[in-house]
Amino acid sequence: MDNTIQMVSIFAAAMAVSFGAVAPALGEGRAVASAMDAIARQPDSAGTVSRTLFVGLAMIETMAIYALVIALLLLFANPFVK
Amino acid sequence: MNHSPLETTALFHIGPVAITGPVIVTWAIMAFVVLFAVAVTRRLSLLPSKAQTVLELFVGAIDEQIRGTMQVEPGPYRALIGTIFIFILLANWSSLIPGVEAPTAHLETDAAFGAIVFCATIFYGVRTRGLSGYLATFTEPTWVMIPLNIVEQITRIFSLIVRLFGNVMSGVFIGAIVLSLAGLFVPIPFMALDVMTGAIQAYIFTVLAMVFIGSAVAEQRQESSTTPNRK
Numbered sequence: 215m216d217n218t219i220q221m222v223s224i225f226a227a228a229m230a231v232s233f234g235a236v237a238p239a240l241g242e243g244r245a246v247a248s249a250m251d252a253i254a255r256q257p258d259s260a261g262t263v264s265r266t267l268f269v270g271l272a273m274i275e276t277m278a279i280y281a282l283v284i285a286l287l288l289l290f291a292n293p294f295v296k
Numbered sequence: 297m298n299h300s301p302l303e304t305t306a307l308f309h310i311g312p313v314a315i316t317g318p319v320i321v322t323w324a325i326m327a328f329v330v331l332f333a334v335a336v337t338r339r340l341s342l343l344p345s346k347a348q349t350v351l352e353l354f355v356g357a358i359d360e361q362i363r364g365t366m367q368v369e370p371g372p373y374r375a376l377i378g379t380i381f382i383f384i385l386l387a388n389w390s391s392l393i394p395g396v397e398a399p400t401a402h403l404e405t406d407a408a409f410g411a412i413v414f415c416a417t418i419f420y421g422v423r424t425r426g427l428s429g430y431l432a433t434f435t436e437p438t439w440v441m442i443p444l445n446i447v448e449q450i451t452r453i454f455s456l457i458v459r460l461f462g463n464v465m466s467g468v469f470i471g472a473i474v475l476s477l478a479g480l481f482v483p484i485p486f487m488a489l490d491v492m493t494g495a496i497q498a499y500i501f502t503v504l505a506m507v508f509i510g511s512a513v514a515e516q517r518q519e520s521s522t523t524p525n526r527k
């Protein structure tokens with residue numbers, strides 16, 4: 215079992231992305247639902263709401279991207295793998 | 297898929313300095329922006345030409361954003377904020393040119409931007425409030441918060457760097473994976489998404505830089521707003 219660290223790293227990378235995507239997905243769902251609600255109530259403000267929504271979504275999505283960066287660090291720049 | 301997104305390979309060497317792909321793209325974008333600006337602003341007139349009108353519209357939009365986000369007159373910040381936005385936007389979109397990889401998809405370019413924002417925050421903070429005044433902001437609300445405030449200064453810059461890097465790099469990465477799975481035209485929707493992500497990330501980076509600098513110069517604003525005749 216020479217490559218235990220590699221195996222654990224790949225498993226950890228998969229876990230990081232899969233669980234790291236859960237919370238941002240829930241958050242984005244809530245954000246989009248609220249934006250839909252706001253647009254339904256006030257269709258005039260659709261432009262402002264969707265512009266703010268896109269920026270907010272990109273901010274939330276960044277949390278998942280952080281998990282992805284950690285996963286790629288584990289896969290490609292693992293400090294414990296020579 | 298052996299190509300790591302975290303490493304860059306040197307294309308050639310000038311003396312001891314290794315020149316990588318992102319460096320060349322960065323300098324090309326810089327040359328493009330500078331030459332474009334020089335070419336357009338060489339013959340400024342009161343009755344503007346088409347290019348000058350577009351440029352004035354753009355500068356006006358940047359001014360409006362600075363005014364809205366930082367609540368200050370945009371004069372001293374226009375050059376830095378505008379350059380950051382235009383450069384990151386062009387860098388993110390440069391991956392649309394075949395064979396060019398976006399320099400922001402490599403950590404070094406983003407780290408350089410983060411360092412610039414970090415230094416600019418300190419510079420504008422010290423210039424607006426003086427050294428002791430700027431250091432005094434670390435004791436807000438109480439002196440107990442000093443370590444937390446110092447850590448916050450650093451971690452927010454790190455999150456700024458990793459945000460830009462992760463978003464652009466993941467776009468490049470997903471494009472490569474999809475291209476290796478399916479043929480010629482399948483990655484095009486992903487590239488379209490990439491264009492939108494690139495624009496939004498350039499905007500977010502700029503807005504956050506504005507917020508950081510704005511928070512460093514914020515107290516001055518409250519003082520000046522209490523004086524009635526200053527705007």
